[in-house]
């Protein structure tokens with residue numbers, strides 16, 4: 001049975017392709033999901049790719065991943081900067097490996113984006129490389145699990 005990686009996407013990421021393409025690029029989230037499935041298959045992994053703009057959905061999916069997944073890649077969107085609930089959810093499923101991804105370089109943007117609630121409980125964080133960041137995270141997880 002191939003191992004499954006949950007790839008979770010937070011608020012506003014369903015708008016990719018239309019949303020500030022100068023910052024986030026022109027790919028839609030569906031296209032990123034398709035690329036992730038292909039990249040995961042090369043590592044013998046399966047991907048469960050989801051998006052929600054509701055913090056509680058993301059919390060519940062992290063708990064579910066604790067039961068069903070070999071690892072999590074999360075682009076928490078703006079909740080990454082604010083959500084103690086997501087931080088706590090990741091702690092609750094420890095030692096499940098979690099990698100935080102942001103398309104944009106959050107450290108080169110507004111100061112409110114420089115803080116991450118996720119990074120201290122993730123095994124690593126990748127930002128600034130656009131959709132390739134998801135592939136890099138898959139590679140890192142594949143090496144780890």
Ligand code: DQA
Nearest residue numbers: 012076077078102103104113
């Ligand atoms: C983002 C960065 C966040 O600051 C922002 O709120 C997003 C997208 C990114 O992928 O670059 O929604 O997570």
